[in-house]
Amino acid sequence: MNENQKICLEKTINSSYKNIAGIVVLKNGKTVYENYFNGYTATNKLHVFSVTKSIISILIGIAIDKGYIKSINQKVLDFFPDYPVKRGEKTIQNVTLKDMVTMTVPYKYKSEPYTEYFTSHNWVNSALDLLGGKGKIGEFRYTPLIGPDILSGILVKTTGQSVLDFATEYLFSPLEIDVEGNVIFRNKEEQLAWYKEKNVRGWVADPQGVNTAGWGLSLTPIEMAKIGQLYLDEGMWKGKQIISKEWVDESTKEHSRWDKLPYGYLWWVIDNKEHIYAALGDGGNVIYVSAKKRIVVSIASLFMPSAKDRIKLIKEYIEPMFD
Template sequence: MNQRKKLCLEKIVNSSYNNTAGIIVLKDGKTLYENYFNGYTAASTLHVFSVTKSIISILIGIAIDKGYIKSIDQKVLNFFPDYEVKRGEKTIQNVTLKDMLTMTAPYKYESEPYTEYFTSHNWVNSALDLLGGKGKIGEFKYTPVIGPDIFSGILVKTTGQSVLDFATENLFSPLGINVCGNVVFHNKEEQLAWYEEKNVKGWVADPQGVNTAGWGLTLTPMDMAKIGQLYLNKGIWNGKQIVPTWWIEESIKEHSKWGKLSYGYLWWIIDHKEHIYAALGDGGNTIYVNTKKKMVVSVASLFMPQAKDRIKLIKEYIEPMFEDCVV
């Protein structure tokens, strides 16, 4: 990449995507570009918001491969035998793990009841209380925050470990990723302040110590790039199979749709022709994988309401700059 192109890219980032903290471009596993903005460095961790969901998808696949979970066709309530279903509730009893992975499980709300949820002492049970209702199983309903924590409950129940410990042992440590511990909020003010902090670390957990599944994980831009490269490598890292290949293939296949957007197992399918898929989070946090071009792009960002689409930045500016590079 010549200096003129580099300066052009950075001018675009600084002017139109000015909440960006870091960008990394890998091709054939080699770093072609790595740069940081807004005072961030390679060591900085950021809250990646809904990118957390795609990490949870990876952990579910590992748990299935290790025999902790039998099948994604298992009913969700089978994992919570002590949970009491409210009288008249029928839909919740038929929701499967696959329904939740593809965001086709119904919930009893139009907009997420954040205050009720975050002030509860058990976020998994609160999510279960909201699962089901009068909606139909099979209709896409994206749940940004409330709902995915059920995955965390399932992982804790089946593995006997915390989500962070299971992730550290089976995913993070093999990739050289360090997530330093749990973050627990004692009130709404602490949570809102955490969103605004520049240097956040760890993984958010509820008062029971159960890590969040829809948001709340912090990673460095290179951590994000490593996750993308792991998937591009079909689950292999340093010669070791970390994630089963069959799980990756299923995860990045269309299982549901939201308008024109395709969805896999907590991964977004961007382009079927070039086999492009992504983990996407608020503010523009992105793990982007182009299978055909063997490219991975990670973009770490600060939270900004209605942030500009990073997929456009990648497809229109970043990819064309690097696709002809010979590694």
């Protein structure tokens, strides 16, 4: 990395990517760049929005590895035997776990009913109530918040632990990631305030204590980079297999697609040939992994609507620094 490239990157961030709080770049497992902006430091956590989905994908994989879940092809309703299916509802009965993690399931709404959902007492049941309808299984439909919580419900049902406890035992503790308990909102105002808070902590949960699957996790840029490195090293961390290589391979290859962008198991596939994939969250939160170049880039950002494309920033300014 030469000084001119570094100056150019930071000038670009300060002019065009003003909501970035921190960037960590790993090459061959070593930190080659780390910097913080907007008054943030290495210890500040940020809400990483949909990056949470990719963490849930890892947890589903671990649950399968450990035999808590038999197969990714299990029907979703197998995990909820007490859920009352309404008469004539056939679609929901055929949805599999694989359909859920590839975002190829239909829902009974055109736009997500946030107020109704967040004011409900049980977010997993609310998501199940909205699952199905007249759409077809197999067609990509990205669901930002409502829907993925079914996966949290499945983890709780199969492991007998909260999502956070299971994650702490099998993923966070081995990687020395510290997530400080549940965040439960009592009203809309608390939720909106949390979105704007500078130094958030923990993992959002519903009134039942079930952690969110589509958003709501807070991490530091270093913690995000550790997740990327775990995947780059095919599930190995300090000589221990945290998640099977098979799950890493399957979850980072194309199973569905949104327009021209392929999708794995709650991971975006940026380039099939180069084997580049990413966890992407609203506001410009990213864990980017390039298997060919042995690079991991994590970018943590403050929320802003329609944030500029981080993949462009990585490809044009960050990757060339370490070729």
